Amino acid sequence: MDPRQLARSSVPRSLPEARHLRQDDRFLLVTSIMPKNPAAVAHGPMLIGVTINVLLMGVIVMQAYEYFTSYKRRDDRYLKSLVVFVFCANILNTGFAVADVYLALINHFGDVQYLTVSTWLFVTDPVIVGTVACSVQMFFAWRVQVLTGRWYLGLLTASLALGQLICAMLMAWKCHQYPAWADFVKFTDLIIAWMTTTILVDVTITIILVWYLRRHKTGLEGTDQVVDRLIRLTVQTGMLTSVWALLDLVLFLTQPTDASHLIFQIPMVKMYTNSLMSSLNSRPKPKVFSEVTDNIHSIAKFVNHRTTMQDGTMQFASSLHPEAAAHLERHELGEFQKKTIEAASSGCKGDAKTGWDNAARAI
Incomplete structure (x- = not known):
């Protein structure tokens, strides 16, 4: 509806003198008593x-x-x-x-x-x-x-x-x-x-x-x-x-x-x-992957103090969760733990750094 048509039909009955106002004045009157601009x-x-x-x-x-x-x-x-x-x-x-x-x-x-x-x-x-x-x-x-x-x-x-x-x-x-x-x-x-x-x-x-x-x-x-x-x-x-x-x-x-x-x-x-x-x-960008590898090496040093050897198999301590947290950022969680253990175990008879290098490549 046109605002001016609304003005003609919306003038309150309590203001009979408003009926005698010009159309423009009636429009201004209606807009002034409106609670808020629509x-x-x-x-x-x-x-x-x-x-x-x-x-x-x-x-x-x-x-x-x-x-x-x-x-x-x-x-x-x-x-x-x-x-x-x-x-x-x-x-x-x-x-x-x-x-x-x-x-x-x-x-x-x-x-x-x-x-x-x-x-x-x-x-x-x-x-x-x-x-x-x-x-x-x-x-x-x-x-x-x-x-x-x-x-x-x-x-x-x-x-x-x-x-x-x-x-x-x-x-x-x-x-x-x-x-x-x-x-x-x-x-x-x-x-x-x-x-x-x-x-x-x-x-x-x-x-x-x-x-x-x-x-x-x-x-x-x-x-x-x-x-x-x-x-x-x-x-x-x-x-x-x-x-x-x-x-x-x-x-x-x-x-x-x-x-x-x-x-x-x-x-x-x-x-x-x-x-x-x-x-x-x-998540770490591919170009900074070497930095991620360095972090994994630091984890390896921590893990080496909390592992035991049974028949040549590395048994990881229960506090190896930060790896999963770090790898969660890469969204390949399904095989992470398996690949990490296998890769790290492959180097356990040599040195820990070699094993964790393999783990880094498996991520």
């Missing part, structure tokens, strides 16, 4: 969120470029497929968000009725956010299971990730059923469930990984530095997504008259993508 209710925060989204998209592009130039030949096709999927989802998310704001603020400039409802472009946001978040959380759930060797911890985090995805899909369906921004208060409980589950997954993954890594420090400076770096990265990436989702939820609950939470909702998919790409790109 564009400012949702599309103002959305514009800020889209701006952050676009800026972070540039960061994601650089991270993806670094990944494919450094790890394309090292990682298996499943991990590369995950990166491609997440990257394409981010492109769609940014494109839909920009198109949504452009249509509202440019093509439908001054169209009050259009500004009061969401569109199908907005409905795609919870779908993409939930899907990407679930994919990244599943990746970290796999890390938890492989690193700790405890399947129930991986199952717990994976189940929570699926719960978050279900809430996101239900949220998208509700947005489709009730497109008016004012109707979003009807499914407040669903939004709380979605954001709470999202935060719970991220915090659970962070706590488990930090707990496990801290338990398996060796006391050696070189290996402990690797473990400390893993802990810092885990906390930074895990807590970033948790705090971001918490801010989204807090704004939604404390600002019911507008959509300020969209400032954090629109770029949320970028937070999870950054978490994944930062984790993958933090």
Whole structure:
């Protein structure tokens, strides 16, 4: 509806003298008694969120470029497929968000009725956010299971990730059923469930990984530095997504008259993508592989003091976990322990350095 038509039909009955005002004066009167500019209710925060989204998209592009130039030949096709999927989802998310704001603020400039409802472009946001978040959380759930060797911890985090995805899909369906921004208060409980589950997954993954890594420090400076770096990265990436989702939820609950939470909702998919790409790109690059070998040599010196020989077979002490932590960054965990033991054992009758050189080549 045209704003001036809205003005003719919206003049309050308590102001009969306003009926005699000119059309332009009536329009000014209606806009002055409106609680808030319709564009400012949702599309103002959305514009800020889209701006952050676009800026972070540039960061994601650089991270993806670094990944494919450094790890394309090292990682298996499943991990590369995950990166491609997440990257394409981010492109769609940014494109839909920009198109949504452009249509509202440019093509439908001054169209009050259009500004009061969401569109199908907005409905795609919870779908993409939930899907990407679930994919990244599943990746970290796999890390938890492989690193700790405890399947129930991986199952717990994976189940929570699926719960978050279900809430996101239900949220998208509700947005489709009730497109008016004012109707979003009807499914407040669903939004709380979605954001709470999202935060719970991220915090659970962070706590488990930090707990496990801290338990398996060796006391050696070189290996402990690797473990400390893993802990810092885990906390930074895990807590970033948790705090971001918490801010989204807090704004939604404390600002019911507008959509300020969209400032954090629109770029949320970028937070999870950054978490994944930062984790993958933090691994040692092929050009610094010699430094990794030196660290393995330092581990060998530690292991040599905690081994026993039985029939020419090396029996490793139970504190050899930092190797697995270091190798976890290379995402070849399945055969790591077997290859390391075999390679190191092949040199046990000579010197430890030779055996661990073989282990380094097996990684």
